[in-house]
Amino acid sequence: MPALDHPASAMLDLDSARRLACGLVAPIGDSETLDLAQAAGRTSATSLRAEIALPRAARSAMDGFALRTADLAAALTLPVAGTVAAGMQAPPLPDGAALRIFTGAQIPAGADAVVPVEEVTETGAEVQLTAAPAPGSHIRAVGSEQPLGGLLLRRGTRIRAHHIGLLASNGVAEVAVVRRPRLAILSTGDELHRPGAEAASRDTMPDVNRPMLIALAQGAGAEVDDHGILPDDAEATVAKFASLQGRYDLIVTTGAVSMGGRDHLRPALIAAGGQIDGWKVALKPGKPVMFGRLGNAAVTGLPGNPFSAMVGFTLFVSAQIARLKGAVPAPLFHCAGRAGFDWTRKPDRAEIFPIRLGNREIDGLPVVHRLGEGTSATLFPLAEADGLGFVPAETARVSVGTPICWQTFEAGAR
Structure with a gap:
């Protein structure tokens, strides 16, 4: 196994590490076509533009009466000559008369205004207005809602319910989406056993990371293969890497990446024909x-x-998945808040911590409370957390009211 020497001075700052992570992947070129109803959450492989203008015919914006404004020159009372409902072919408007019309119905030929039902008085077969409307009132003109050639869906967009509705309104039944990124996820460590499995001894523990990371990756839109738990064995680690060659867009591992005597991951990757482009980030927790x-x-x-x-997943892997899908990775810690705590820390690495939002504000910004004591080994503080907070590496002191950047847990799952 090759020896590796990475001095502490080689630590990457957070921005550089994220750029490196994203630079190691490229947008997937493969696509597939799905029924529109199946496309929610997927990433558009192409841009789509409107092939029609909407509405295709002038339509009523209100329940009311369609009329010709010129017919009101002599009087504000008109006979009602019929009804136009949505979905029917509108008859021509008779001279000197009005037609009852419903929202979304086609404007009859000859009509140039609609008067809402709330603004008229009906007497028998006649309708009386209080004032003459301006031409064009309450009419949705042809092309007023959507121009011909207007952008419906941009390439690289995560398709949401409103996109599906918009595409459906344009008669689109299928959409091309980017193939899901293919991920392999595995844990390392002789001390681990599958959650729910009987522990071999009191010295073993459930594998927390793998099910958590699988859930995070699937939530980010990836197709995940679970490769289980890898033992702390150098040859087995090399063999595992060799078996993954050519099958995945991204391989995510946990553990065995530091400098301990049983941390075989880095030399095993090189022995299997891989390469290491960066190691150690000026980050707490999560340096190695x-x-x-x-x-x-x-x-x-x-x-x-x-x-x-x-x-690590939130900062780096979620960004890699977004880039594989052709999307722009979500910005980190873009929410603004004010600290609801005092904290003195060593200013050497950027630090991430669980936060809970308070029920009050300072200067119009939510108060952010820090949870936990900075340990990297437990997820317990996350049980009551609303997201993650961030302080930059140079920060030595946080006082109540200090500006704090934070993000929700969902922020990286574009």
Whole structure:
């Protein structure tokens, strides 16, 4: 196994590490066509433009009466000559008369205004107005809602319910979407066993990271294969990497990425024909993150401590998945808040921590409370958390009212 020497001075700052992570992947070129009803949450592979203008015919914006404004020159009372409902072919408007009309119905030929039913008085077969409307009142003109050639869906957009509704209104039944990124996720460690499985001894523990990371990756739109738990064995680690060659866009591991005597991941990746492009980030928790490649796949090695693994996924893996889908990775910690706590810390690494939003504001911004004591080994503080907070590496002191950047847990799952 090759020896690796990465001095502490080689630590990447957070922005550089994220750029490196994203630079190791490229947007997927493969696409598939889905029925519109199945496309929610997927990423558009092409841009779509309107082939028609909407509405295609002038339509009523209100329930009321369609009329010709010139017929009101002599009097504000008109006979009602019939009814026009949505979905029917509108008859021509008779001279000197009005037609009852419903919202969405086609404007009759000859009519140039609609008067809402609330603004008239009906007497028998006649309708009386209080004032003459302006031409064009309450009429949705041809093309007023959507121009011919207007952009309906931009390439790289995550398709949401409103996109589906818009495409349906244009008669689109199918849409081309980017193939889901293919991820392999595995844990390392002889001390781990599957959650729910009987522990081999009191020294073993449930594998927390793998089910958590699988859920995060699936929530981000990836297709995930679970590769289980890898033992702390150098040859087995090399063999596992070799077996993953050519099958995935991204390989995500947890554990065995630091400098311990049983941390075989980095030398095993090189022995399997891969490469390491970066290791260690000036980040707390989660310093020993590895970025590399194995053939056409990016490899991101996350730390073994659960909160560190979650932070690493949020900062780096979610951005890699977004880029694979052709989307722009979500900005980090873009929400503004004010600290509801005092905190003195060593200013050497950027720090991520669970936060809970308070029920009050300072200067119009939500108060953010820090949860937990900075440990990377437990997820317990997340049980009551609303998201993650961030302080930059140079911050030594946080006082009540200090500006704090934060984000929800869902922010990276575009």
